[in-house]
Amino acid sequence: MSSGGPRTKRNMPGLLRASLNPWLVRVPDHPERLAFVLHRVTGVIIILYLLAHIVVTGTPAWRGWAAWDSLMTQFNNIWNQIGEFIVAGSVLFHGMNGIRLLLTEFFGLCLGEPEPPKPPYIPPTYRACQRKLLYAVFALWPILWFVAGLLIFGVW
């Protein structure tokens, strides 16, 4: 017992691994976990954007409108457009998936009805329409993000 006797070891993956790795627990046919990771990542991006947005839109109040015009000129570059593109994608996914989560979590809809287990032993939640909604989110997201990209980069 040279090192103070037996002790248990903490075995928690932690915030970053649990939040960023959808394959931390390997389960086949499980898009909800991927949606969870994407929802969390996009949520962080939106929060960071909103903080920056508040600071930027507050500029005229403490530095005057001249500073605002100068800032807007500086923002008119490709890197800012890429940033806007990422924010637009985040908002689109977070918003659409958020509607699915509101329906399931607050109103208990799209969850299926509890039932005694029977073959093929798939939990009712994953046979319910919330999964169809999730597939719809995954299908619509790239399309809407592409349209947003066309608007942001001035192609359209």
Added chain:
Amino acid sequence: MVGIDPKAATKTPPKVVTIRVRRYNPVSGREWWQEYKVETHRGMTVLDALLKIKEEIDHTLVMRYSCRMGVCGSCGMVINGTPRLACQTQIAEVADEANPVITVEPLYNFPVIRDLLTDFTSFFEKHRKVMPYLIRNDREEQEDPKGQYLMSREDYEYLEEFTLCISCGLCYAACPVAAIDPDYLGPQALGYLFRYVIDTRDEAWEMRLKIADDEHGCHRCHYAGTCSMVCPKVVDPAQAIQRLRSILFKYKLGLYRKKKISGISPPPKEWKPRKPLPPEAKPVSSEVDYKKLEEEPVVIEVEDRRITLRHKIYE
């Protein structure tokens, strides 16, 4: 769903598999991966392989197990990255000739005592916290019941799947919220809590909702849903937690009322007296011929649900 693969029994496992075990020595604090090569046979489970290692190769390997048939929930471990019951996981399911390597780790989110042995103390404390038993307002009647609590078939079927939980901890190990918040009640405890909230025989639902309505309660869930995917008993804790949240949402708005509380069955109108018991059989002689007793067959008589075993040497 993970954990039940009816085709697994028909597959043939690779002749030799390499079991990679994540080990931990609590005295020295050393962690390491250790590899064992095990000869397999058809139908062999991961638990069988681990026990074979313990018996024949390395006696120091530590794991917890009991029933070996997926009932007790003791042998939960992370097998090839997925929380599973080792006794329910066949080698053929997780390894083949092309990739004959199986990694075995202790369950995530539980403190590791040694090797694959994890500490469930905090897990069961959370289980006790949700009071997983029936509570009636009339405690005297509950202590000395005059009849059965009535429950319709539909009401039972609604909560049946949640009664099947064996508290194996796989859901807790798979949960990304439990991976961050050690005080989170977890899918198992919240599943039990929901099971009693919707039970028509239970009257403490408001007390239970207050337990769930906590920063470490059901609001902490993010509906990743892996808990339901790894459950070996097809319990659906993800659904239970979402339904619990919707109940709480309505309850906070004053819109939720428990539909009904079951009554107690009335006593039967007419008691049918049982037939009197047959007089106690007495041996003819006090000296029992044990040799004769072994040779002659035993006669079984069934009288009004009471079975008496008699031998021919008795009258």
